[in-house]
Amino acid sequence: MGTQTGVLTRCESTQRLFQMVFEAQGPGVWSARRVLVPRNEPPQVGPSGPSAPPSPSQLAGQFLVAPDYPGCPYCRATSFWRCQACGNANCWAGASAVTCAWCQLAGFITGSIDHLNAAGVLLNAPQRPRVQSAPPARQLAPARRPPDRS
Numbered sequence: 001m002g003t004q005t006g007v008l009t010r011c012e013s014t015q016r017l018f019q020m021v022f023e024a025q026g027p028g029v030w031s032a033r034r035v036l037v038p039r040n041e042p043p044q045v046g047p048s049g050p051s052a053p054p055s056p057s058q059l060a061g062q063f064l065v066a067p068d069y070p071g072c073p074y075c076r077a078t079s080f081w082r083c084q085a086c087g088n089a090n091c092w093a094g095a096s097a098v099t100c101a102w103c104q105l106a107g108f109i110t111g112s113i114d115h116l117n118a119a120g121v122l123l124n125a126p127q128r129p130r131v132q133s134a135p136p137a138r139q140l141a142p143a144r145r146p147p148d149r150s
Helices: none
Strands: 004-010 015-028 030-035 059-060 060-065 079-082 090-094 097-099 106-108 116-117
Touching: 097 116
Parallel strands: 004 090, 030 060
Antiparallel strands: 004 015, 015 030, 059 116, 079 090, 097 106
């Protein structure tokens, strides 16, 4: 098993928080492998409150979704996108028009993801990460599934 790190994510449909766990597949290649749900979800955030999840570091590279990735624990969407305004991750069911569950920006999916905000610790760990603001992203971008190698 490679290095694992979490990315806090919100369900686009329910706005509920979960964490995608990415595993390093090689230099600069990250694959979403599983999800974690917080024991006690923090209050909803939106345009009037802090919109950025804890993000002491960034993952950079290519982002894939593993074939066995279970998807969003709330709506079962099996992919994700990154908001250009707040930089946060949202689950994605494939629609071209999306609304960020963190900051409510509405837009269209374009481009690809080249970095994500890493949470630093996996959810349900004894440490509690601090809230920091995330730098703005350049574009809305979906993740891609790796090619089927069967």
